[in-house]
Amino acid sequence: MSFLNTIRGLGRSSKKNKKDIEPNAASSFYGHTEVPGSHIRRQSPTRASSPSKSGRSSNTSSPIKRNRPLQPTLQKQSQQSQVQFQHSSPKRAAASLNKSNQNTSIQPTQLPLFLCEPYVKTALVKGSFKTIVQLPKYVDYGEWLALNIFELFNNLNRFYGVISDYVTPEAFPTMNAGPNTNYLWVDSNGQAVNLPAGQYIEYVISWISNKLNDQSIFPTKNGGAFPPNFLKDCKNITRQMFRIFAHIYHNHFEKIIHLSLEAHWNSFFAHFVSFVKEFNLIDRSELEPLLPLIENFEQQGKII
Known part of the structure; x- marks a missing residue:
C-alpha cells in the first residue's frame, strides 16, 4: 500500500508541476516571413540612372515591450x-x-537557412576557385576583368530569371538583404529612393547591360583601349551584382533549395567572391549582409 500511495503522490505532484510550468514557444527550423504589402502602395516607376551612388540604410529599431x-x-x-x-x-x-x-x-538566435547545415556545405566541386580567377600569364588585365564580369553577370541574370516571378512588389516592397539592410536607388535627380526589390533589380540588370554593350567602356574590337575609369565601372558593376546575391540569399534561398540548385548557387557565389576578392573590386564593408557565409566558405577552403 505504501508503494501505491507513493505512486499516487508522485502522480499528483507531477500534475501540479505540469500545471505550473508555462509552455515554451516552438521554434521552427527556419522561417520566411513575407513583408506585408497590402497597406503599402507601389511607388511610381522611377527613371533608371546610374546606381553607383546608391546608398544603404539600416533598420536597428525594435518595438518596446510593455511590462505587465x-x-x-x-x-x-x-x-x-x-x-x-x-x-x-x-x-x-x-x-x-x-x-x-x-x-x-x-x-x-535563429540562423538564416543558407547558414544551416547541410546547405552551407553544399557545393558542386571541392576546393577553391583561386586558380580559376587568377590572371593568366600573357593575358591583358582589362580583358580578363571584362571577360569574367561578362560571364558572371550572364549567369546571375539566368539565376534571377528562375525566381523573378516571386519578387513581387507586394511581397518585397523594398530592396532588402535581411532585416537590417535596405538598398536605396539614386534617381536621375540624385535623390535616394526606396524601390520594390523587383524594380530595383530590373534597373540594375538594365544598367549593367548598357555598360557591357558600351564600346567605349568594354571594347570588343582588336586594339580597343579600355578607358581610364574602367576599373571604377567594374567595381560599381560587381557591387550591384553582390546586392542581387544578398537579396536572393536572404529572401529566396528556400526556392533555390526547392529547385535543387543550392549546390550550383553556392559554388557560383564562391566563384564570384573569389573573383572580386582577387582584384579588390568590393570593399569588405559592402559584403556585410553575407559576411558570415563568406567567412564560413573561407573556413571550408572554398574561398582563399
Missing part, C-alpha cells in the same frame, strides 16, 4: 525572494545575481 503589472501572488513571491536575498551572504547574492543576468541576457 505583477499579480499579488507574484509580488509576494518577489518580496520573499528579496528578503532571502538580503539574508544571504554577499558572495551568494552576487553569484545568484550574475546567474540571473546571464539567463535573461541569453536569447535564442
Whole structure:
C-alpha cells in the first residue's frame, strides 16, 4: 500500500508541476516571413540612372515591450525572494545575481537557412576557385576583368530569371538583404529612393547591360583601349551584382533549395567572391549582409 500511495503522490505532484510550468514557444527550423504589402502602395516607376551612388540604410529599431503589472501572488513571491536575498551572504547574492543576468541576457538566435547545415556545405566541386580567377600569364588585365564580369553577370541574370516571378512588389516592397539592410536607388535627380526589390533589380540588370554593350567602356574590337575609369565601372558593376546575391540569399534561398540548385548557387557565389576578392573590386564593408557565409566558405577552403 505504501508503494501505491507513493505512486499516487508522485502522480499528483507531477500534475501540479505540469500545471505550473508555462509552455515554451516552438521554434521552427527556419522561417520566411513575407513583408506585408497590402497597406503599402507601389511607388511610381522611377527613371533608371546610374546606381553607383546608391546608398544603404539600416533598420536597428525594435518595438518596446510593455511590462505587465505583477499579480499579488507574484509580488509576494518577489518580496520573499528579496528578503532571502538580503539574508544571504554577499558572495551568494552576487553569484545568484550574475546567474540571473546571464539567463535573461541569453536569447535564442535563429540562423538564416543558407547558414544551416547541410546547405552551407553544399557545393558542386571541392576546393577553391583561386586558380580559376587568377590572371593568366600573357593575358591583358582589362580583358580578363571584362571577360569574367561578362560571364558572371550572364549567369546571375539566368539565376534571377528562375525566381523573378516571386519578387513581387507586394511581397518585397523594398530592396532588402535581411532585416537590417535596405538598398536605396539614386534617381536621375540624385535623390535616394526606396524601390520594390523587383524594380530595383530590373534597373540594375538594365544598367549593367548598357555598360557591357558600351564600346567605349568594354571594347570588343582588336586594339580597343579600355578607358581610364574602367576599373571604377567594374567595381560599381560587381557591387550591384553582390546586392542581387544578398537579396536572393536572404529572401529566396528556400526556392533555390526547392529547385535543387543550392549546390550550383553556392559554388557560383564562391566563384564570384573569389573573383572580386582577387582584384579588390568590393570593399569588405559592402559584403556585410553575407559576411558570415563568406567567412564560413573561407573556413571550408572554398574561398582563399
